[in-house]
Amino acid sequence: MQGNSEEGRRPSSALRASSPCERGEGEDIAIIGGGIIGICAAVHLAEAGRGVTIFDRTGICEETSSGNAAAFAFSDVLPLAHKGMIRQLPKWLADPLGPLAIPPAYLPKLLPWLIRFWRAGAAKHYEASLAAQAGMMKLAEAEWMGLLDRSGTRPMLREDGSLELYESEAEFRASLSGWSARERFGIGFRHVEGEEMAALQPGLAPRFVKGTFVPSWKTVADPKLLGKAVWAYAEKLGARFVHARVERIEAGTNGATIMLADGTARKAKRLVIAAGAWSHLLAKDLGDRIPLETERGYNTTLPVSAFDVKRQLIFSGHGFVITRLETGLRVGGAVELGGIERPPNFQRSKAMLEKAKRFLPGLDPSGGREWMGFRPSLPDSLPVISRARAPNVFYAFGHGHLGLTQAAATGRLIRDLVLGQTPPLDLTPFRPQRF
Secondary structure: OOOOOHHHHOOOHHHHHOOHHHHOOOEEEEEEOOOHHHHHHHHHHHHOOOOEEEEEOOOOOOOHHHOOOOEEOOOOOOOHHHOOHHHHHHHHHOOOOOOEEOOHHHHHHHHHHHHHHHHHOOHHHHHHHHHHHHHHHHHHHHHHHHHHHHOOOHHHEEOOOEEEEEOOHHHHHHHHHHHHHHHHOOOOOEEEOHHHHHHHOOOOOOOOOEEEEEOOOEEEOOHHHHHHHHHHHHHHOOOEEEEOOEEEEEEEOOEEEEEEOOOOEEEEEEEEEOOHHHHHHHHHHOOOOOOOEEEEEEEEEEOHHHOOOOOEEEEOOOOEEEEEOOOOEEEEEEEEEOOOOOOOOOHHHHHHHHHHHHHOOOOOOOOOEEEEEEEEEOOOOOOEEEEOOOOOEEEEEOEHHHHHHHHHHHHHHHHHHHHOOOOOOOOHHHOHHHO
């Protein structure tokens, strides 16, 4: 496979010292977005000896990538449209604080996306979507394990598995087709109940009749701390950060121009757009219309002492998880399709916390910090990883709730695209033109 040697990954000091930016010629490679996707793209390009500069309005790993549920969800290969969401949609929408909410005033704007989402759930798309997601996950796991080792962040990895919980036999049986699909791609799991389930997580409410344990599921000590630690490694390789808000972009045959909010402009020979939920607005500047929407995710992070959670607990019927972090106990998830401009509705965080109290009767709900983040989502649950319509511009966005999971794979794929190397995956399912 091209570009996978140590020589290709690790730059020499001479390469870093002679970057075009330092010679006053503009950036070699600019990345818009300092979240985990942009960080991982920067790392892979810096390891290949390229000059890389990230532009972000707040900082490195300070927005959506800072507050996620901390999972490396490599076994989560089922696209949302195939997880029974279409079937559950009417029931969930009837509950404004349930697993999925749409503010009524936002529904007209969201309708075209919802139609595409409904079409993506058609049986004829199932196998192709599943195979694309499974291939992406296999690459993601391999790339993350390598990157954790190279960046010295492996101690931040937790390999305790996950426990998905069901409140009825009917709910359990409804999950079986999804587990069968995972089994076809070599994902290990076992269904548990009774004493075995209680041993995996003591203190569960008796309402849970069965569970599914996935031993290969992984989490990290804290997603924000991991992102900043991986960025520190990128900085050692010569990557740089510019604190600036990007207003718009232009592109031509000789590269791209980034217009900043302060009125200045920066040139780049190549540009990567990894701006999460705002990426489609920049793509529009280049003539690419991509149906990106925003899954607004909520959580509450409690003190570490709130409950002794042994591994990530998944309450799929309620759309949230509980994760033990180094920095606290995070109760969060759910989906609010409400765009990027509406203020947060923290009643959603409170509703999940109330459920968590019922599910873990010994949970101490005091002292929590509420948070909301914007997950950039496309109707078929696959990201856009591709060249743009404009030359020398590349897209890396739309990962939904799988941004942390797929970041290292995306970084590897972007490196291959930027350097003109053969990627290890067929990127056809990730092209923006698929819409």
